[in-house]
Amino acid sequence: MNAPTLARAPANPSMQTSRAARTRLVMAAAVGNALEFYDFTVYAFFALVIGKLFFPVHDPVGQLLLAVASFGVGFFTRPVGGLLIGMYADRAGRKKAMLLTLGLMALGTAMIAVAPTFAQAGLAAPVILVIARLIQGFSAGGEVGASTTLLLEQAPSNRRGFYASWQFASQGLSALAGALTGVALTATLTAAQLESWGWRVPFIIGTAIVPVGWWLRRTMEEAPRESVEARPKAPKLPLVAVLRDHRRAVLNGLGLTIGGTSAHFIIVFYLSIYGVKTLGLPNWTAMLSGCVSGAILFVVAPIGGYLSDRIGRNKLAQTTRILLMLAIWPAFALLNQSPTTGTLLAVVTALSIVHSLNVGPTGAMLGELFPREVRATGAAIVYSLGVAIFGGFAQFFVTSLIVITKSVMAPAWYVIGCGVLSVIAVMCMRERSRETLD
Template sequence: MNAPTFASAPANASTQTSRAARTRLVMAAAVGNALEFYDFTVYAFFALVIGKLFFPVHDPVGQLLLAVASFGVGFFTRPIGGLLIGMYADRAGRKKAMLLTLGLMALGTAMIAVAPTYAQAGVAGPVILVIARLIQGFSAGGEVGASTTLLLEQAPANRRGFYASWQFASQGLSALAGALTGVALTASLSASQLESWGWRVPFIIGTAIVPVGWWLRRTMEEAPRESVAAQPKAPKIPLVTVLREHGRAVLNGLGLTIGGTSAHFIIVFYLSIYGVKQLGLPSWTAMLSGCVSGAILFIVAPIGGYLSDRIGRNKLAQTTRVLLMLAIWPAFALLNQSPTTGTLLAVVTALSIVHSLNVGPTGAMLGELFPRSVRATGAAIVYSLGVAIFGGFAQFFVTSLIVITKSAMAPAWYVIGCGTLSVIAVACMRERSRESLD
């Protein structure tokens, strides 16, 4: 299929300046987003240690359930953050919203870094931890809508998929950074040192590097390529407009998000815990698995975004989603039949490649569902709701299903079920890659 054609401006100094400004904007959005999600995802890689320190129950499975539940509790505030910060981004600007989310994430991460354990402060320790997770969830809920719409709106018409894909690629970078930090700490510290103070180091690092993201976002340019005056202003209450005039877009966006987020949290996060707790693999394999999946997402997601600009977003999203659904059950069967580190890494690699190609066009597809005046609100609502329900508690649901059903294949069926909803949603969406954004 031929690539889409768009009218292009002459290659003059103004065009070059605009291109340089957009490149810097992509860096600011991607790097800042990576810093945010590093703080958010590093918790998942230390869930086992945190569960032991903050939830001292005697049953290891119960301890794990409490740990992943505290990971998921941050997703309760994601829809609220997505709604409020999304509306703020539509009315006050994407840049201001992105600065707000970064500041909130820094606060939540700093609270985790200094939170006393249960042994040190009793129930106050878990309470502080949960409050910090709620703040982080609120921040992350608003981050995706603001940063994705900014990338989408500043992209050249024929590269929207590629530009928006960096939102998800930066999440891969954050997972890689968090896993590498975990590997370094696990390799250099004893188990007692890791439990005593080592687990705090990643959160201290996350707090310390937030000023870098703040500087990048504070100095980036937000001026749209089209005249701001030519665009309709955001309504006073964007949520009302989204629900009243774009109900079908909300449903399609939720379906699209459900499939991607369930696969993301199973492949990127849960598989590593599954290998350690269910298959008895060494604990360091969890960090190594996170490194592999994070690196692949960072590299391959932009390729998926680029391909969506060339062949169409819907075709790529549908093909890769079906491939992932077909591959997930044999992957878990192989892993249970041959529970080795090599098998785990091979499974993670194969699934991560397909998943990363699938999420590449997702950012553009979500943003293209809504007009500019309510785009940040609409994208934030559908993404944060889908992630909160089907992603945040994915590990808790799947762990519970394994305990209840005694079946090690529960994670595969979870991904297949959510993927089916995603396939239906994409089938109902119009292909927008060759249409004008606004």
């Protein structure tokens, strides 16, 4: 039996996407995306060890700042990757672009896995590390636009939010996998073993399992929703078309991305570092908080996508964003009043549930801002640029703010400020959940 199709879909059943093909497509996009973001996120969980091995300054705070700065360096190339690979996806197809991003991510991860430390290679060590991070950032920037638009375009018209939400759910799966790897390593290895060779294991695993994602994507069907003749062709310069014809969509997309990405990197990544460096909790507790937030994102983001198909994307996005803004300051205040493992996990759980519901409709909302011929380019630009500015350096900004202001509440104010921009953006967006895509 064929699943429901969007308006303008051909009447010929052979041109429609079967339920089985859609399921496989979701798996290929989600699993492949999870593999990519696993490689990208394990770096965050091992930032403390990497800072010590690659940036041998005497001040521990300086080591942390350099480590999270090198984490953020990868976000410099995200907009470039989003632009170039997004245009490639619009002109050559989503599938080819997704294979390209996976190959690039494998290269960057392999470089980190075998990179010499500062003690072994001197200044060449951080240089190699930064180059690898730049390659990973370029790949991740192009991944979101290609995979999200593919999921969106192949979804039934009344389930676009649910299908597109798997792009963000897979990021939760990658965070969970990275945190579990960290927990296993810190529980079984001594500190000396972890610094000697243990930190390389997650990156070796990431490189080794890339062929699985490659096979899934290589064999998936990029089934057209329309005949090739009827499908609008991408312009020769998609970027020019996006900036010329869709400026309002770009601004709205940036605002939407800013709120979600600031909360994501604070809740999923920074709280683990905050628990260790500011609250004085053991490393395994921080890793456990990463497991909790990743698992919740994986489970709850599709629920958010499903709800957005039923009650509307804008209403869900606005309600959950405001709720998160109201909850983030009391959450950090509670953490500092009662800096225990139980408090950290309770705060991470509560914030992650609200955040996951909020990002559930985001993938569909970004894709629905742009027409098909420039959709991958437009979505990739606004997402990668917003993430690069407000997500990649979120840990660096917040850590610096804590040092400068002497206030441990800086992360909460950062999320609130970005959230205000997101609320304004959604107010300016048209509700598209009841409309046909193209």
